[in-house]
Amino acid sequence: MSDVDQKVSEYYSKLLKRNAGEPEFHQAVAEVLDSLKIVLEHDPHYADYGLIQRLCEPERQIIFRVPWVDDQGQVQVNRGFRVQFNSALGPYKGGLRFHPSVNLGIIKFLGFEQIFKNSLTGLPIGGGKGGSDFDPKGRSDQEIMRFCQSFMTELHRHIGEYRDVPAGDIGVGGREIGYLFGQYRRLTNEHESGVLTGKGLNWGGSLVRTEATGYGCVYLTEEMMKANGDSLQGAHVIVSGSGNVAIYAIEKAQQLGATVVGFSDSSGWVHTPEGVDVELLKQIKEVERGRVGDYVKHADNATFHEDGSVWDLEAAVALPCATQNELDESHAKNLVDKGVAYVAEGANMPCTPEAIEAFQKAGVHFVPGKAANAGGVATSALEMQQNATRDSWSFEYTDERLQEIMKNIFRATADTAAQYGHENDYVVGANIAGFKKVADAMLAQGVI
Incomplete structure (x- = not known):
């Protein structure tokens, strides 16, 4: 076993103990670390300043109670999460998932993946993810509204267009984004349209975001x-x-x-x-x-x-x-x-x-x-651009931007794989290409 293999293996063992009971997060980290061994053999400076350890540890993990009242007048209590994983490239960006399977390990796995996905888009966005174990299936619109309002009552303290910009994911579509945004606006007394993406077209949303x-x-x-x-x-x-x-x-x-x-x-x-x-x-x-x-x-x-x-x-x-x-x-x-x-x-x-x-x-x-699947977050970032400039782009123009971003992602993935001697291994290519941009930014910004 090489020195790099041994160091990565030792770190991964520590990560398993430190993050017990989170198999999806373990799986996501293991896949990336396997590719990073290749980078560290070629570019050992990426092991400096605890970079890998910092990359695998979220900058912030927020867990909160979400109480709400169902249509029968019974109080229900769910758990809410927001993991702000890495902001070296820009504000945290990643969806909210409402599904009974949601737990901290799921959110951490999704947030960790989001770091590299967002990096690959070439746009200035960091990685984060959030959600709740609330199940919207079978719930009335009124129940979903009350849940979303309670969820945002806590979440609004931690997000903002220059800090953290959530979007939708499984269980969170246009209806839920509307309720969440309405509550955010109510609590802050600001129409800060850049705080959420996936909004309705007539109140700050972007064409092509749905698709x-x-x-x-x-x-x-x-x-x-x-x-x-x-x-x-x-x-x-x-x-x-x-x-x-x-x-x-x-x-x-x-x-x-x-x-x-x-x-x-x-x-x-x-x-x-x-x-x-x-x-x-x-x-x-x-x-x-x-x-x-x-x-x-x-x-x-x-x-x-x-x-x-x-x-x-x-x-x-x-x-x-x-x-x-x-x-x-x-x-x-x-x-x-x-x-x-x-x-x-x-x-x-x-x-x-x-x-x-x-x-x-x-x-x-x-x-x-x-x-x-980086097209969703890429178009969310394009929605953020339109919100920042109070502009609205045509479907055709936005779709052209999306196509170009996806072509660039594939080229970067394929070229990076070939550069490191793993031609056509798009797993290695995507992991390394996404990693290097974030890693360079983290090294440039010091130990934070």
Whole structure:
């Protein structure tokens, strides 16, 4: 074992003890540290001044009580989180997730990933994440409003357009952002539109923000395919999930000539051999808030399945867009056997480490979420620019900016991988490219 391997291994062991019971955070750190060994062999100065230790320790972790009253007049109590992980490049930027699975370890994993994702965009934003174990499913609009108002009553003390700018994530869409922003405005007596992104278009929001994560994932996938002599035109694509990211990944993939042959949600999956009726899917999921099984009641040539997995289908491209660790080693091997050649993570860490290893061993081109799903936060930063200048950009102009950002992310990822002797290893490329920009800023700013 080299000195670098030993030092990184010793540090990781300490991190496990220091952050017990946080497996998702451990997984995210382990993946990055594995790539950073390569950097430290070439550029040992990145080990100076406790840089790696500081990078893996959040600057601030905020946990708070969120009491609210349900429609039956009963008091409910949830837990709220905001982890402000790293502000070396700019104000903390990252979404809020409302889901019963949320805990401190989940938020730390998401915030840690956000550091490198935000760095890759090339925009001046740091990394953070937040949320609550509140479950919006089955709750009335009034209950969600009361919860959001209670949540923001505490959170507003810790955010601001020059400090920390949250956005949406799982369970937090336009409705929730509206309630959160209204309460922030009420508490501060300021219309500080830059404090949240994902706002409504007539009160500070940006065109393309809704579509951005899904579109961005597809733009990067197309760029990756072009670099390897392929194209989405005529390709079969599988997209897991049917939320915001998945819907707009499906839409853009089909606009670029692909056929999306399957999508899913937690209730099961749908096989669509002739492609997806995107407008119908939007109606089912966004308007009626239904399940994917409802889609097949109105669509021709579509079948719903509760057993098996959407990863049982045959396709050249797979875009996991649901949630963390949804695609495991058995799914990966199945996809390889069915001929998958390209995988890009639309969600945050949806592939297990074993799945990634199976893809890479089989020669599948794989891009991690910190690169592939950076379109959402990139467009959030563009929304911040528009808010700062009291401006509003056209859909076409904003979409062009998004496309260029995603192309630049892929180029930086591919070029960095090649520079460090790991050509076509986009995991190494994304981790190192994202790390170096943050690390250089941290070293320049001293030990803080």
